[in-house]
Amino acid sequence: MQTKTTFKLIGTALLSLVLTACGGGKGSALDNTLNGASSVSSTSSSSLSSAFGGDSSANSSASSIDTTSLSNIGFGSGGTFQPGKIGVGIGSGTLSPGGVTALTVNLVSITGTLVTQPVTVVFNSKCFAAQKALLGATTVESSSGEATTTYTANGCVGDDLITATVSYDEKVLTAQTTINVEQDTVGSVRFSDASPPQINLKGTGGTETSVVRFQVFGSTGAPIENIDVEFALSTTTGGLVLVNTTGKTNSAGYVSTTVQAGTVATSVRITAKTATGLSTQSNVLVVSTGIPDQNSMSLSLSDLAPISWNVDGVESVATIRMADAFNNLVPDGTAVSFTTSGGAIESSCITKDGSCSVKWKSQEPRPTIPDFDEFFVGPDLKVHCPNSLAECRSGRVKILATSIGNESFVDKNANGLYNGPLVDGFASSTTSKCYPNIPLSTAKIGAINGCDDLGEAYLDKNFNKQRDDDEEFVDFNVDGSFNSGDGIYNGVLCNNEESECNKASVSVRGDATLVMSSGYVYRDSSGLLPGQPSTEVSIGAGNSKSINMFLGDINGNGLPMGTTITVKTDTASNVTASVSPSFALGMSQEPTVMTLFLKAGDDVTKKPSGSVIVEIKAPTGLGNVTTALSVSVCGPDTLEVRDGNNQVTAPATTSNCD
Template identity: 45%
Template sequence: MRITTLGSQASKCAALIALCTGLVACGGGSSGSALDNLNGGGGGNGNGSSSSAGNELAQIGRGSGDNFVPGEIGKGIGDNTLSAGGNTLLSVNVVNNGSLITDSVAVTFSSPCIAAGEALLSPQTGGTCEDGCPTDVVQTSNGQATIRYTANGCIGSDTIKATTTYGGSVISAETTIDVAADTVTSLRFIDASPSLITLKGSGGIETSTLRFRVLGSTGAPVKDVDVNFALSRTSGGLQLVSSSGTSGVDGYVYTTVQAGTVPGPVQVIATTDGGITTQSIGLVLSSGLPDQNSFSIAASDVAPPSWNTDGVESTITVRAADAFNNPAPIGTPIYFTASGAAIDGDCLITPDDDNPERSSGSCSVNWTSQEPRQYSDVNFSINESSLTLECPPGVAECRDGRLKIIATTLGNESFIDTNGNGLFDLNEDVFYTADSTEGNAAARAINCLASQPVSGSASHQTSGGISNAFGCDDLGSPYLDRNFNGAYDSNEEIATIDGETETQYSSGNGLYNGVLCRPADADAGLCSRDPVLVRADMTLVMSCSRPLRTSDGRLPGQPTTPVVLGPNQVKSVRMLLADCNGNGIPAGSETTAYDEVANNADVVVSPDGVWPSSQEYGYVTLFITAGEEPPSGAAGIDVTIGGNTWTFLIPIEAQGFPTE
């Protein structure tokens, strides 16, 4: 039978298949069958196409025209060896029936080194791929795909494959690049995580993992390099968990430091077999637990306008550090108690905003106004001659709206480390107790009664004076000093943590308590390694949105008789300014001069403008100046608190002016 017209290639195939139906010889094992020849020999030879299905005229390879080699990737370096860290271009062409395709296809490049991160791909022009584009894929619509291959720690032979799909067939090409081994030229310390560890047995984080990196002459990482580690000191049982390691494909090699009992900076010395050495930085072994004199508390608003309003907030922030003034570790819990309104129960020390691996040493909670509000058992009196508010004799505080907030956590007592060895030494270091005789012993004994005594390292006072701030480092139970008298009273709460209940107040035990006590000294009773509750307390004022006035409606100090002025004379009037409870006026309150009814007189007030938040009352002075003409009327001051304004006027009279 002769076929005279076949038309398209597809119709030729259909006719031949129909012709061969039932013939044993058709489609047999011959590698040179008529069908194979008609399809251009694309029967799956491993160099151009992957199967006999789909469009078998599509091929991928290098070169073009008569020089096209199917199944091979073109290399910019040819058959030469690629230097360590070097780069070369990889190129393939996608053809169909011998011509470059004009359809859009994606060519993907892959290899073992690429998968391991030991070789990097980038656009042929260099630089980096734009955000969102895969660096191992080249999108082409002209049949040509080129990518840049850079050795990044790869050593030896790397077989690279370029793959795409066209006309329903997956077609691929391959090549092999030989990469020369790199020479180790540097060993770098990268980081320590965490950078602060606590003394052995302190209950904190006691290990840190240190990371170093082995790099070659081109700056690329070098794998399979042995590195040995050593500590700069081993005092107190400080040790390495691993004394050697081998760099991975990314060049990183690791070791772990385990804490001892002696604080201070820690250095790890890393050395390759080739003698390249470096040293770690930034790792500190510290007590970890906060100590008393490094524990403080503050409020975003110390006198929020909340005596008459619920739901007003103030942010309460605690800052904590250990005996070496390193920030307390991330996650250290801080507990809060207040004698009025409501406060969040606890917070955890947070990471630093700029470096999440480091501790900020601080955390915050919200205090919110509500009941109970605090009332004094007795009232103050106004002394207008001295412009002061006075409590009855023997009463420490007699103003409403004042409450105590106390923050506590487990920590260590403080001492003055006179020999600088970072450990407590009895009879050598300074640790003040209620029985210490240095300086004003009576004042020190009073200071020791306070819930938050002034520590010896903060007072620096050893002789003379009558101050109650002579140092006391021996801590008793923390308590809410409701009556502000600086001593524990039976009706005051003892601050506890974790829901523990302590009903009996305990004074200091006369010993240093903390992890800087040597275990042997603790066994001998010279000091104690037991933690204590370190604490910081503060007064918060629920300020009132009305000014304090005398029974006849004046500001304290405001005269009841006119101010008499002669020609060009200046007189001043000083007045006390407080809220309705005798505390400071709320932040944002304003004082301004009122001169609308003053004739022939200038009126100036100081301070003039907005007041800051303050717990204590202040003073305002009104200056009244006469001119050549007789003054009259009244000089005044406007006091604006919480959006409401009160005007206080002082009559003016003239004296000594010429009469006509």
């Protein structure tokens, strides 16, 4: 670079000399900067300093001029030096969108000589600052008298003022140029976002408008400004409208329109179209109530039976899922409250994508049933409750989730509105089918047995599906007392508030049962499992017996997941045994029935004897606990009988093992 520039400079000097010789030279800055340098032609050195240096014997007066220190910046050098000007590779032409050109700044001494001292040149431009142009480098170090970088148009349109700055010796030297960039043509239109992506039906409260944004890009892929865009809706059902049907892209290429909800639930797309005919559609925008309705409430637990009767701090995650009357997910940010009859639970969560979760943790209170109401196991090996109680086992927890929402109905005439019980399905009986905290809706089981009318939500601690005096409730109307359903549909889809419905909200709710299970096995007052024989089991030679026993935890709930049952016969003779279930127990809130299979050997002279041991190994949360059961076996006397000439033996009919 240095060498090339040197030759150029020498060439210029020669030309100047020729002109002077012909008498064509006029007084100029060039004459001044090259003052007395007539000996240049005789110097062929590549060194600039020696070419114009004070050592030249042909011109002793040059020794007083500083030809090596930076004096000015611009474009060119010597006779063609243009002070304050940045050289542009494409000259004065217009740069195409996305086009690239070189920018050159020369650093010269007072004599127009390129200087070799290290100098930093800083480039900048309006469009670069607005991120609509790219510079190859903004800071260029030069020690050759020249600094170059590249300029790329990237969304910039029209004139862009470019500057180059050098700070030197307490002076600031600048050079500039203007590049004109051609307007790009529209290359693509893209959907950007809809905020929010779901809006509420007109007149139902909440957010009833959404801003839908598109972005327009040029052929180079950079966003383009000032492009006219037209908008259209895919449907105008229910009075859905666009606030503005046209728009102009901003400096980042964005253009937006606002959609206003109608009165009918629908999904809609917005089309954006440019004057050149390019168009695209938005993602689906949902117009719905956005309000949770009762029959969409789903509450689930990550662990239905955490091993926590004896241990604090065991967690189960409760997740509520909600949707509105059209079964569209509720908007993000819908609040849900939680409470529990046992342990502790986080008080609330805010939905994202239609659901949210809280943690339940084991601790006191642990629901405990008084002795006189405790369960018993019947001959059927099932749990029974005294006094007609619906539930009578300790360790059973009710978790309740509530939100503000609407009752459900069946939209029989499909107009998206509730038109009264003669047209649409809404069951509001005051009979027992409406008692449950979460009645089965008519949408699920039909109007005959369903119930859609909701009383205030309550924590059904005793699991009897009725609100009892000692059960907490959500006093939605804040009147200090528990209220049953009002007999009519309450929700924003009420068509005519004059009759048979109103737009009031209600508590929508979901509940779930959690069992705080224990690894300790339930045994009756004699220390036996219900069904376990208290006396010896008599088995005739070659015969089998199966014995069913109740298998539950200390509260009559299911034993923990992972509980295993094994059978041992080392302390018994002439008998084989197996047990079912033979695999580890799965997660269950309910007890099960265990079966012990016994088979005596075929040899009638060898009677079964001793004890078969069943071992139940269950986790407690603090290690495993093993419960061992012993079942004694014996063989009955056999009878010798004659059948013709043959002597045969047969088991005794008595169970007496002597």
